[in-house]
Amino acid sequence: MKKVIFIDVDGTLINDNGVVPKSAEVAVRKARENDHLVFICTGRSKAELFPEILDIGFDGIIGSAGGYIEMGETILFHEQVKKEDVQHLVAFFTKHGIDFYLESNGGLFAGGNCKKHIQAIIENLIIEKPEAKEEIEKGIQPFHDILIEGEDLFRDDINKISFLGSDIPFEVIRKEFESKFTVIPSTVEFFGDNSGELSIPGIHKATAIEKLLQHLKVSKDDTFAYGDSYNDLEMLEFVQHGIAMGNAKEVVKKAADDITDSHDEDGIYNSFKKYGLI
Template sequence: MKRKIIFMDVDGTLVNDNDIVPDSAAAAIKKARKNGHYIFLCTGRSKAELFDHIIEIGFDGIIAASGGYIEFDNKVIMHKKVQNEDVKHLVKYFNENNIDFYLESNGGLFASQNCKNHLRKIIYGDNNLDSKKRAELDKGMNPFIECLIEGENLIRDDINKVSFLGSPIPIETIKEEFEGKFNVIPSTVPAFGKNSGELSIPGIHKALAIETLLKYLNLQREDTFAYGDGINDAEMIQYVNTGIAMGNAKEELKNVADDVTDTHDEGGIYNSFKKYKLI
């Protein structure tokens, strides 16, 4: 079979809501690469959020920060960063409006003063958590919380993207504040809950990064697949030759996808790879 190029979202696609990679998904990726196919992560996360349990599966490269960062064979192909004056603007605005947030760079995740405590309340706040779900959260989400860096200067020149939590201000108001400076969307991490969101550099998205990578590697669009679940995957799903929405995807994404597979926990990645004879 001719080599295919597969682009894989992370949150809600490769990992479940507790940040666990199903064994079936890891097995499918390893087998597909053994069969000669390229597999790239294509995620809204910055590189610092791609933890060992994800990277150790093995990938041919990374598109991160919603398309702002491209890496192949450990070489950086593209890296777009937030303008310094825009970082100052958002830090001031979020602090004045009591919005907890963290700044995403390749070297770390830099959090506002109350961010860690806020995250713990969101993720562990359900008093009815059973032991199985708590164990998954401890394994999947707790390492993320603990990696957040507090007490550092937040005016930085290495920021790819920004995430905020449980805003007391409507997301539409935040969009208006940063119009022309950031794309503002609801959070793509289900565990973050309502009124959480992400700010990324305007004019950048996953499909543009895929196009850039394909040109760099002299690969053809007709050989591409993509898997996603959220609205930030729409451009990617529509750009590739075969765009596949997870069973747990947003309905808006399912409506523009070429196919819909099962949910992450139902073996959606593995079952789809089998269907398309990638494994």
């Protein structure tokens, strides 16, 4: 029977160096060959879904932590941040010296010293893990390279916002924005302490999955989801089979129905095999 599978990107489909393990690529392709539907379900906006990811082949995209749904060439849902809320956060982050970027489907718009900050992070990663230099340059460097500087940041096409680690405590930032945004710690580990993400309240991966299932006229009983971090919690709790990666946060593992191996230990492939998806 046809199943519908939702896969997070960072820390799930891709490893810590930003690269898709070969076993995960094989698993997705085999599952689709077996007539299952496989969707990306990520906090990333479409501009951050590089060819190395999309060329694997998926039936659609849930992006922006549930704020965007695409199936084939059809956009089923797209909710964006109010311009006045963007102005508020740009002013706050700029005043407090917090590096950030605004995520839209058309591009990532960098504020503060965000681009230089991320390049420094990449260079430090290579120093710390010289054996992973090739993967880091393939998987993470393109993310830096697409960041756009010098554009007007008071925009009305923004899906969500990410901010890098700084001396400003995360709880201070959460308190400033919790009335207008869902504020969670960053799903990207190397962004550092006090880093995080701001998305539209009331919208998350589970609300998007529910909308997509209604469109497909498919029962929740036929759903699987794979994730590792905070913005995967609602998704894993909503689907029939919520599966945490071996490298997932402990809170995510506790919320999941099952735990597979880590991304670099063939976690997706092994779980697909276990459940008869491939």
